Amino acid sequence: MNPATSVAAPHSTEAPEKTHLRLGFVALSDAAPLVAAKLLEFGHAHGLTLELCRQPSWAAVRDKLLCGDLDAAHTLYGLVYGVQLGLGSPRTDMAVLMVLNRNGQAITLSNRLADALAEAGAAKGTGNNTLREALATLGRKPVFAHTYPTGTHALWLYYWLAAHGIDPLRDVESVAIAPPQMVAALAEDRLDGLCVGEPWNALAEAQGVGRTVAYTSEVWPDHPDKVLACRRDFVDTHPRATRALVQTVLEACRWLDGAGHRDEIAHWLARPEYIGIDEKQIAARLGDHVDATSVGRLPMRFFDGGAVNYPHPFEGAWFLTQFERWGMIDARDDYDDIAASINQTQLYREAAARVNVAVPREDIERKLIDGEVWGSNAQSVAYARRFPIGG
Known part of the structure; x- marks a missing residue:
């Protein structure tokens, strides 16, 4: 060293x-x-x-x-x-x-929502209909987490949702959660999705409580973050x-x-x-x-x-x-x-x-x-x- x-x-x-x-x-x-x-x-x-x-x-x-x-x-x-x-x-x-x-941040969905997204046609892409159809299967307004109201994760999440035709201010309830608390909130079914930095997306997948469906480098390649x-x-x-x-x-x-x-x-x-x-x-x-x-x-x-x-x-x-x-x-x-x-x-x-x-x-x-x-x-x-x- x-x-x-x-x-x-x-x-x-x-x-x-x-x-x-x-x-x-x-x-x-x-x-x-x-x-x-x-x-x-x-x-x-x-x-x-x-x-x-x-x-x-x-x-x-x-x-x-x-x-x-x-x-x-x-x-x-x-x-x-x-x-x-x-x-x-x-x-x-x-x-x-x-x-x-x-780079190095991602969007992870609950297993239920990730399954619905896959069934609607694709787990990634810029088409507007598949994500909207998946969200509709919840029967309520979905809850997504980011880490701070003006932070990068909130803005990557909003941009990604809007690119899929989802208005993040009207179609989604968003909440701010500290990064280390994200996986537990997903496991407890308090969230339908989240945007956070690693390793918390990887941990969600490892624990079987969610699946990563998009990376923030897909939103803006080589974007600045921290x-x-x-x-x-x-x-x-x-x-x-x-x-x-x-x-x-x-x-x-x-x-x-x-x-x-x-x-x-x-x-x-x-x-x-x-x-x-x-x-x-x-x-x-x-x-x-x-x-x-x-x-x-x-x-x-x-x-x-x-x-x-x-x-x-x-x-x-x-x-x-x-x-x-x-x-x-x-x-x-x-x-x-x-x-x-x-x-x-x-x-x-x-x-x-x-x-x-x-x-x-x-x-x-x-x-x-x-x-x-x-x-x-x-x-x-x-x-x-x-x-x-x-x-």
């Missing part, structure tokens, strides 16, 4: 303003970069000591970031943007430092510490791409203080063992030569378009400006250069599940207002 450090200890004139950082995380496989950064002590080369603080829910992560109990956290991309706008919490200026992972985030005033007050933190976590992400390292991190994540389930369930969908035969299913990505981690502002702006779509905010025309202020691209570039990580190209375009195209040249205001199903 010796890290391959690439940077010498910082010179005293560049020493971090704060050397002990408390980092929050929720029990998910995509917390792997923070766990690797701590266990391999990548921070020592950059003048940092990390303390990992497991949190029971995303709301707890939010509250502890805002009160200062946490310096930074592994968190939902959409949560950061929601806090910036004062949705469900006091409005606070926030900072996205880097993207921690892409980010490393903090309050903006932390960046302003501790710029060198923040840069050192990004350097540290980038080195951890690079390590995760090494041969055999996904199995190693799965073993560590299985510890009770991190996720606390069988490492086989964690490893099954962590990357090296992903069955890519399913169309659109892409592995969880942590680094890919740095292509994963750059905090593209246009990706952040997408979450704002969905906030408008689902009636969380009134229509506005400054989404690109908001994203540019939250995503710390200059700080990221400085940190990446110091650990020899390339910054990826910015002319990126992806086709989403409903045929809409989103990318660096997308017009966010027009995009937000052209969906047939909305709030």
